[in-house]
Amino acid sequence: MLEEERKSRLKDELRAVRESLSNLISTHGAMEGALYPFWKRDAAEWPERAFPYGGSLNPFADPGVQQEGRVNETAYRIMGAGQVLNASIRGARSMGSSVWDRAEIDRLTQWINTYANRAWKLPYFLLVPDRDDSNPWTGYRLADESSMHGGSGEYVKLVAQQFASGKHPGLAPEGPPGAETVAGFYDSAELILIQAVSAFLDLGDAAAEDRRALRRRRPKSFLRDDNSGDDVLAVDVTAHQVEYPSETLRFKIHGGKRYEAETYAEILNEIWTGYSSSTDNEPLALGRRQDAAARLASKTNRDRLQALVGRGIEPTAEEREILLYSTFSVPDQFRGDQPFVWALKDIQLVLVDDLYDPECYELGADVPSRPSGQVRFLKAQTERALLESIGEFVSSR
Structure with missing residues (x-):
């Protein structure tokens, strides 16, 4: 009973x-x-x-x-x-x-x-x-x-x-x-x-x-599918693809600071704390690189807009909008049939290359046109590419 x-x-x-x-x-x-x-x-x-x-x-x-x-x-x-x-x-x-x-x-x-x-x-x-x-x-x-x-x-x-x-x-x-x-x-x-x-x-x-x-009764597993044997909660994700160069890396950011490390990930982790220490799969590592690139581009564009206004030069409403909102997503101005030409005084526009790279989209997707003119693109598809977008590797001599 x-x-x-x-x-x-x-x-x-x-x-x-x-x-x-x-x-x-x-x-x-x-x-x-x-x-x-x-x-x-x-x-x-x-x-x-x-x-x-x-x-x-x-x-x-x-x-x-x-x-x-x-x-x-x-x-x-x-x-x-x-x-x-x-x-x-x-x-x-x-x-x-x-x-x-x-x-x-x-x-x-x-x-x-x-x-x-x-x-x-x-x-x-x-x-x-x-x-x-x-x-x-x-x-x-x-x-x-x-x-x-x-x-x-x-x-x-x-x-x-x-x-x-x-x-x-x-x-x-x-x-x-x-x-x-x-x-x-x-x-x-x-x-x-x-x-x-x-x-x-x-x-x-x-x-x-x-x-x-x-x-x-004996405790039994229940999260494995009876037919396939696959774990219901498990997700197969590509492991973090850490790149190991053949020699010690010496890197210099545009404008100054130098770094020395054995892998590209170690340098990225010094620049953007938490990059490699909390990344255990490649999709998330890619995401962190894209996010870091977008944040850097956003800060750079906003600083340049502020400097421009400080010099007494007032950009158009369209130019201001592009400088403020073009790093995490693609502005409507860049989606036309003809490539948009950026030519605001001596102000360089910084964008994330992945947003305009056909290889970053599904086959057949509508890829936005890459703007031309005074534009600098930050590439985040690999660790080395991102570093080369923000600085240069130097020899030990």
Whole structure:
């Protein structure tokens, strides 16, 4: 009778897991619904947000604020649903601790926690961005955040694999292609979520229904697919391709500082702290290089704009816009049939080469035209290429 009571309570806990999973999936759908106006419009057509509020303007009457309020509310619902799902899984295990492998329970709950706390961020910040943000959201920022506070390494690899496949620049996606990339990633993540939790439930159902006492069972792995044997949470990602030259490297940044190291990664890590120490796969390493190049280009262009204005030279609205917003994404001016010619006084425009390189896009993709004129391109496809874009290798003599 005691055993039957334990199995009955286990069934109740498994039912709670099913309800929690359904709730998390539905809140993900609610997020897409809350973002719908932004998915289907160009940035110029988004509801206006009047910041800062002044006079008698009621911020809650602003349609943009109302829409963001719905998005934020849904984000908190997703985080809460993830916590409830994990609590339900742990509750089921407390009734049948000898049913599931503990290490796999920990992996699953860690993955769910990372998914729930991050699942809403990328679509929100990509589709509802602050145009003046010089530190925009990218797939790599999501990977960095996902690795914080004990985040799931497997989830980080999933992010890196999706947003830095090597066939499209992993910077800030825009327009319909960007929306498709984001939606495709979360469809993949949701499928993994369903498969992993379903495998957990299948093992629990079997334990609750057969005649063996729960305490007589041996903990069993449940994250491996019965047919293929593949681990549901595991992600195959190309290892970090560290380049090892035949001799000690001596490198000098344009303008001054010198470095000496045995690998290109070591020099990059000195310039951009954290590059190689927290990179364990090539897609994420590529993403960090592209992100670093974009940040350097953005700072350089903004500094040059400030210097230009300081000299009493006022650029046109178009030139100002290009200097401010052309590093993490491609400006509309560069998408015309004829290459855009940059010729603003003696001001050199700095861009990331990957955004204009056909080899960085899927076959058949619409690659933007590479602007000409006084333009300097930073290449990030390899470690050596990025270093050669910002300095030069020198001999020991």
